[in-house]
Amino acid sequence: MKRILAIILMISCVMLSSCTLPSLGRNSQQDPNMAKLNEYRTGTDGVKIKFLDKLPPDQVGQNDILKAVFEVHNAGATDIEYGKIVLLTTDANVKVTPSVNEYRLRGKHMYFVEGEKTTEEFTVSVSGIGDKKTTLIGYTCYPYQTKAVDSICIDPTIGKVTVADKACEMKDMSFSGGQGAPVAVSNVKILPILQGNDFKLRLNITIENKGGGKVVSKNIASSECALTTKESEDVDSNVNVDVELSDSRPSCKSYLSGLNDPKSNKGYIICTTGSIKQKYASKASIVVTLDYGYVSKELTKSISIYQ
Known part of the structure; x- marks a missing residue:
């Protein structure tokens, strides 16, 4: 009898809007609007x-x-x-x-x-x-802003024989289709650095100018709007770069002068992490954010x- 009453109560809760079922875990608490917003961060137009x-x-x-x-x-x-x-x-x-x-x-x-x-x-x-x-x-x-968000595999056991199955495989990443901006993150090469017991990662990030225009400082874009900006201008100082790996920020150096070179339209960001203490392969979020002006x-x- 108690079992029948429990079933009736559950059916009633589903039918009545005033009843709510308990949370089913972490995924049920995610904001569906945020997931929807990410769908529109595609393309190479500004x-x-x-x-x-x-x-x-x-x-x-x-x-x-x-x-x-x-x-x-x-x-x-x-x-x-x-x-x-x-x-x-x-x-x-x-x-x-x-x-x-x-x-x-x-x-x-x-x-x-x-x-x-x-x-x-x-x-x-x-x-x-x-x-x-x-x-x-x-x-x-x-x-404008470019933001590439994804996850990478960090595997401190790479090159070592392990008995247990690995949670993920460390490999390079490619971003096709852009991030909804004229400047795009196109790929990330992941290079392990092994020095004794010290394990680090080097991230070689390729950036491309896909919009056909010029990358300038945000000040020029919002004030002068100068068409005469020299192509040889120091593009590195025009782009604010932020790379986040999980909850840490690796040390990065930008080489972005090629973004305004019509023969190349490419630049690079080289990042090196601090010493990674984890013992097993696992995934980590990576966020590459670029803020700049565009003509x-x-x-x-x-x-x-x-x-």
Whole structure:
């Protein structure tokens, strides 16, 4: 009889919203929203810009005043609080006002699956005939973040004969598809360092510039938005690097100058852990976070001027 009553009570709890069952362990306490957010940290886009159709038109007359309108799309996974879009002209007889607009855009997440979009408008005035053609040049600058999160195997018994089965196998990692940012972590090579009884790891992390633009400091991205930033500028000082392995931070050195080299578009971060005391193979979380500014590649529009 007691068993029947217990079964009836369990069925009643399931049917009534006022009843709750006890927690079934650690996984049941995880925030489902956080797991959902990680799904959108993919791709190699940051902010994408394009001219709206016929804004500006392909042909304008002398003394015309027209509108140039950009669609600005944050297609990556970082919210932008302070971005800038710039429109320039190569003709002294053509004036653009304002030359810079500011925007705020949220990145991809569960409520904005494709990222937020907006439009930015400029006024273009043609005061004289000048050249028969003029070119408008647009680009955007913005601060951004790349975050790669995964787990690696740490095996202090590597190269040793062991009787027990290992919990995991230590091997290199590859990240395909990017992390929802124009700068991507592409792979991590794991090299064991054995010195007597001392066991350490060296992590060789490859970084790639996938967005077609330039990596700059966050200050340039949010203030000057300068297209004239030298490609040979010290990129290492422009990128804030943070590497976390479980609850510790290894010692790291950045070699990122190649990110702005069109022949390479690659850079490297070399990290060395402290002495690892664990005795058996186990998995550990690794988080690579990069904070930087980014200047998109130029977007051009050719316009014919007639009398």
